[in-house]
Amino acid sequence: METSSKATTRRFPDWETPSPKEAELNRALLERTSGKVHRLLQGLLVDREVNLYHSYANAVSVRRLGYNDHGPVHARITTYNALKLLRLLRESGIRPSLEEEEVGTYEDAQVAVALGCFLHDLGMGVTRENHEWHSIVLADGIITRYLTMLYGETDPMRVVVRAMAHEVIVGHMGHSRIHSVEAGVVLVADGTDMARGRSRIPQIIDRGPVVGDIHRYSASAISRVDLSPGDAKPVRITISMENKTGLFQVEEILMGKVKASPIMPYLEICALVADEPPRFYLR
Template sequence: MKSPKEHILDRHLLGLLDQGKPSYQLGKLLVSDPEIGAIQDFANTVSIKRLNYNDHGPVHMRQVAYNSVQMLSLLQDAGIKGSMETEESGTFDDSVCAVMLAAFLHDLGMSVSRTDHEITGIIIARPIMERLLKEVFPNDLGKQVAIISVATEGILGHMANRRINSIEAGLLLVADGCDMEKGRARIPMSISSAPKTGDIHKYSANSIEKVTIRKGEHKPILVDVDMSSDVGFFQIEEVLLPKIVMSPAKQYVAVFAGVVGQPKKQYL
């Protein structure tokens, strides 16, 4: 069964989508697909119970999907097109489909291992993407191929260790890095206090009070981070910023972060 947080994120994500567009149909399929849900759940089992790491399951992947669609919409509002539109391989709605697919499936490889999970994730995700897009675009193989290709690039590049080139894949990088509020570390923090690999991610994420994505003054996307202690700067400087630096969308993103009650630091 879904958690209350999953239900809330499902509503928020679908609320960003136009009900008359294919992206809404795809969104409905993604949030209700039993295979995706089962793999996401087991990915969290591996991440939290086996590796004592933070959330890499259904809540995380939904949050990344919500972040990605938010950012893509902010670019559209600023008159900035995604790569699919620029290259005339798809529409804005096709870009939305691509980033949602990538976001919902990008950590499925965690169900096997943390090592090279982006590669394993592609192996797991490709048949699922093909199955869903045949339902959404049953008579358009070219569109299926374009969307799957862009989504695959997003999954492949989400660890910021491979060069990617599309705006859509670049937004997934940023959206993934932005999921760092303390709720993501709550479960592993409660399991064990003994020092283990990955603890810095737990404690740094636990100090992040709030991450807000909104329209910026000088750049289309503003990421505003409130934290309870300085340890949260690890999450900004070692997780989020490397992803933004590797993102083709980096020129469109501004980041402000700081401890609540203190002046914020501008990174970008």
Template sequence: MSHLDPEIEQRIDGPVSSEAVRETRMTPAEAIEGMRIRFPERGNRKLRRVIDRANADAQLKAWWHVSNVNAVARMQINDHSWVHIQVVVNIALKLLRQLTKHGVEPSAVRDYGLTNEDSEVIVVLSALMHCVGMSVHRRGHEDFSLFLSEPKMRDLLDGIYDEPERTVVISEVLQAITSHRSDGEPLALEAGILRVADALDMAKGRSRIPFEAGSVSMHSLSAAAIEEVTIEDGDERPVKIGILMNNSSGLFQVDGLLKAKLRGSGLEPYVEVIAHIDTENEKRLVSVYRLDL
């Protein structure tokens, strides 16, 4: 997934499925030791301070670890480790920067007179916090994420934002967190970006854990079919999302799951999605598929 941004590698230390499982067998101290979120900061000093604090926060990392234990070891569903967090951070930033590059105004700028850099802080914080509630339970994890993350964000933003801007930033992050659920209704561009970015972490292993554990279903088969996701300038719209699949079962991920997250996100006017099937071993029923938004 390096195509998302040449400055950062999204997946690290090998296939995420094996990495996510290995992490669940460590002690908590061992598991959080190597966690470090990286992304291209591009001169955004507020964002740099936020991520430095997050990378030094053992409680936040512990939430990521427990979330992954619940997801992978106990429920045998897809990865919710810190690697997932890193991927979503980078996808979300890439989407936001692609949109602002083409003149799309973030909601924080339009509605509050903040800056594009402040919108980046909102997007990154929402990605960092969006599934910490999985440390409590899968069911209702978005709501658990809200009450865990609110006081944590006040600590992370202390001295970076004064009131009332700090409460504005935190409120926008909380909206993004609650709106990333399947029936969420994003009210801001930044919230829609998190919703789509979370759905786009589908390549190179994240959702392959159930399949590798022997669960064969349309969900597990289609997840295993996704090879690569790219984000670049669109031909007709500001953003083109390219999805490379090794077989046509991956269309379920695209048409069944990604479409549901894109619809209602607020990103529909700005995004085009094109899926390609690249294989010599399958009779090609579809070679190129364009998602109708």
């Protein structure tokens, strides 16, 4: 059997140049953080290995499976929203579990949330089914590397934050029961990334209709998601949409995650549909 003497040329996608949206989110994350979580994000946001995992996970999610974005932009939006939720809760007197239980500080909780949230979807590059568990396998070496950088080799908080980051990742789908405020914040934050930008790429791919298209078309109806202090609860999540198609995202995706989250009692959920009166799912 003859073999070609010519070397095989391997085409590697341009996954290492950040998009304008990624660059915008990088600035927002760095401008609004300080201390250990700022140092963590300074590394994660430009980490080549992490970016390659994110980008390949997105290729599998969008091109192979026809799902919404699960890549670099999604990681940044959810991390930004998770840290904001954590802050809004604490400003209302709801402290993260590490702080409330006197195991760690608010900063330790921020690190666990940012680290776990940023890496929560790496496993989409393996399979959609149980991808949270694959994420832990792929992410654990990265988690350990960054915690060693932040805490050193001997600080026991390195073990605590590693375990919390694992709970954050395992819990983000709502399939495994979680108990901490930190993991609950990430579970909800994952559901808040539902605006039309997340479904833009899957919609422009030329292919026929398939089961699951409602996820993409409902997301395209949503114009924005806002996190703010609530009237009666610590946090209000307001979802603005152009038509009622977007209610699918609220009712089937976000509310499913909210109901599985330990932070549900502290949330107001409000949907704004064009000129209709506000629809409250929680208040």
